[in-house]
Amino acid sequence: MAPMERGGLVMVCDDTEPIRRLIRLNLELEGYEVEEVSDGAQLLARLASRAEEGAALPGVITLDAHMVPRDGWWTISQIRSDPRFADIPVLMVTASVQQHDRVQAKASGLDAFVAKPFDPEYLITLVDGFMAEGRTHTPQP
Template sequence: MERGGGLVLVCDDTEPIRRLIRVNLELDDYRVEEVCDGEALLARLQDETAELPGVIVLDAQMEPRDGWWAITQIRADPRLIHIPCLMVTASVQQHDRVQAAAAGLDAFVPKPFDPDYLVELVQGFMAEGRQHEPAP
C-alpha cells in the first residue's frame, strides 16, 4: 500500500496522544494538523481556505464538544461526508461500538492502541476512501 503524502487532521484533548499519533504518521510522510476538541475540529473543517484532510482521527471524550458531536456534524455536511473518520478512544464498551457504527465512523480503535495499526488504517483510508474495509 502507498505510504504518506496526505493530510491527516488529529483531534484529541490530550497533547501526548496527539503527539504520538503525529510522530507515527509523520514517520510515514503524512502531513498532520492537530486540534484539541470537537468544536476546534469543526471550525478547522469549516475554514473554506484550508485544505480538507484525507482522514480525520478523533477522540470520543473531549470538552466542550466531544467526538460524538463532531462526527454527527461531519456526517451531516455534504462537503465533509466523504472524509474517513477514525475514532481512537478509551470508550470500548459494546454500546460504544454500536454508537460508532450508527454515527458513521469508519473505524473504532480502542486505547491503548498500536501506532503501527493506526498508521495502516490511515494508509488504507487514504488510498481507498470510506470504501476501505479494515482487517479485523
C-alpha cells in the same frame, strides 16, 4: 515490491496533548502531514476555514470520543451532516471500548474504531487504507 508512497493531510482531534503528539509522530514518520486540534468545535472550525480558503481537506480524521466542550460523538454527527465533509473517513481513537460504544460508533457513521492504547502499526495501516480508498476501505480487524 515498490515501497508504498504516503502523504496527505490527517487531522488529529484529541483533548490529551500527549496522545495527539504520539499520533502525530507516528503519522509524520510515515510521510503524512498532521494538523492537531483539541476538541470537536475546533476541528469543525478548522475544516470550515480550510474549505472557505480552498485549501485541501484532510484525507482522514482521527477523533477521540470524550472531549470537552464538544465530544467525538457530537463531532461525527456534524461531519456526516455537512456535505463538504461527509466523505472524509473518520477513525475514532478512544479508551471507550464498551460494546455500546462500538454500536454507537457504527450507527454514527464512523469508519473505524481504534481502542487506546493503540498499536501504532495498526493505526498507520488504517490511515493508509482510508487514504488510498476513502470511505470504501474495509479495515481488517
